[in-house]
Amino acid sequence: MTDHLYKITGMNCGGCVSRVEKAIKGVKGVKEAQVNLADESAMVKGGYDSHELQLAVAKAGYTAKPMAEVDVDNSEHKKKALTLFVKAIPAGVLGALLMANMHAASTEGVMGISWYIMNWLVLAIMLVSGGHIYKAALKSVKNMQADMYTLIGLGTSMAWAYSCVVLYAPEFIAADARHYYYEAALFILAFINIGQGMEAYAKGKASSAVAKLLALTPDYVIRLRQGEEEKIPLSEVEVGDLLKIRPGENIPVDGTVTEGHSAVSEAMLTGEPVMIAKKVDSEVVAGTHNGQGSFVMRADKVGEDTVLSKVVEMVREAQSTKPAIAQLVDRIAGVFALIVLGIAVATAAAWYLYGPEPQMAYAFTVAMTVLVIACPCALGLATPVSIMVGVSRAARGGVLMPRGQALQQLGLADVIAFDKTGTLTMGTPRVVETISTEGTDIDRVLQIAASLATLSEHPLSNAIANEAKHREMKFLKATAFENTPGQGVKAKLGGKPCFVGSKAYIKAQKIDVDAFDAQVNPMLEQGKTVVYVAREKQTIGVIALNDDLRKEAKQAVKALRKMGKEVVMLTGDNERAATYMAKQANIEVVHAGLSPDAKLEKIRAFQSEGKSVAMVGDGINDAPSLAQANVGVSLATGSGIAITSADVIIATNNLQRLPFAVRISSSTMRNIKQNLFWAFAYNTTALPVAAGLLYPVTGQLLPPWVAGAAMAASSLTVVLNALRLNWVKA
Known part of the structure; x- marks a missing residue:
């Protein structure tokens, strides 16, 4: 079953995620689909026609494009943020002027401008500042759907339409309900644009991991042909080409040094800022940084075959996965907007039938406020943005998680089981x-x-x-x-x-x-x-x-035990040799002389006791155990089969990265819970307040423009909270 990543454009909330997933899963041959709102991607598994998939997504009102055809440029988020900030200015300025001068307004006009002129000026500003919102709302209606833009578009349009009725046909509205809501509509659009602009900028920071990784390779390289140097684009490099690497340059592809020597920083792979000596026959990896020396290398792996490309693919796939709770949240968000519409109608009807005078004004105000304050976006972002930042932070710390589920499960492991040879030891007996x-x-x-x-x-x-x-x-x-x-x-x-x-x-x-x-x-x-x-x-x-014990093994075991983890050794080596090494590593529980099947049974025994197990190994004989464990962890120096079976790959020989991986996993899950709590708490609290819950106490309703500001702040809060994961220490 093949995995493919697509860039999805046009999504704005959890409801969109649910609809895109439904459209993709309806394509013949698709076995599984996971759509991520935070980085606007979809991971699709199965054997299907890519063109049919893109058509299905387009029919749902969105755009899908293979990720391989998309240029990863973080400036896209900055441009979007700047555009939204600029759009917020006219709505915010006019809304502020109207509010400041409303006390001096008359039936003829405000600020010396006739209400008839102001009416159309407000509409023009609404279209300038909120044109993208209304366009998206119309697209949703056309597809018989409802989302965040539907709610905002309907709420602000109602504000303008109600004001038009007051202006052009006041006889249809009771005298004490004749209020203009122009400033409310403008303020809502201004706050929404500001909030989404800040959110776009923050999401750009959250999704910067892939862009930073891709930026590690140069755009052009120096190729040697018959003793002559020629500057060519990186995309034209072929296997076997001889490339000249000058001081301070990044290595463009994977290869072997054929002439000269230098020291190279492999921090991109290991997370360790240590210069490693390279000489003739030494292997070098794309994205690593050359020091002061100069050398010639032979290109052995290019394009998608390089280690860097595989790391990028791992990060992308891990960021696109979601836990079961996120899938449940997406289903809730998928119908959330419809629920809010129902609440708005019911609330307006209740105020109109049983509310105090002027009933029409109160009914209209609560309906508009309910529509605007609801935030399905915060629900949709709560989980994926945390996973995105968590996976990115792990990758920068030298820990790769090709299976995103590991980010959620590693921190929950009760037992950490280590193989001995090549894992706790140097692996160079x-x-x-x-x-x-x-x-x-x-x-x-x-x-x-x-x-x-x-x-x-x-x-x-x-x-x-x-x-x-x-x-x-x-x-x-x-x-x-x-x-x-x-x-x-x-x-x-x-x-x-x-x-x-x-x-x-x-x-x-x-x-x-x-x-x-x-x-x-x-x-x-x-x-x-x-x-x-x-x-x-x-x-x-x-x-x-x-085989010598790794110098950091004892510290790593100590850190894991301090976290409350049960640390054991599972090894095929004899009991006395294993016990001797376990004492050196401060491991108290040793199971020695185990065949691969016996290791498997030990893990199953732990699991039968209700314990979650993380297995750390590096050899072919560890592959079954890595696959059976709740989380399989392999060193990057392990066998190909072990790495394939692993959920977590430590891209360095430093076992201290394992406690860091556990910390980032625990921190990410805690962050997800915080985001979900905030998103649900906000919506369950905000909707009743918007519906007038506090009116008997305060004698006032929540102004619609305050609702707009609160909605924008709620989704921004979720993103900013997720960004705190960047502070987890390696």
């Missing part, structure tokens, strides 16, 4: 000792083990193979190779079956291993990992390896 049976050459033991190990991706296998290469040993040709993840490997060398693996694995082959116990036990007490080597039906030797 080294051979420290080799022992053989009498009559077997030690080098022969290493050669056999390395010939099998070179076919495996396990860190211990890599260490054994590297040791053999360092000694310039010749690898033997292996056939019938079989790998039992997390336990061992077997193959035939020269037609004879050979085995390399844990003690339990060799025992499972009906081969005796106990003869080595006296020599192996002291190694295990020192925290070393022991690999057994057998040929045919005899164990011919053991290889001891040592």
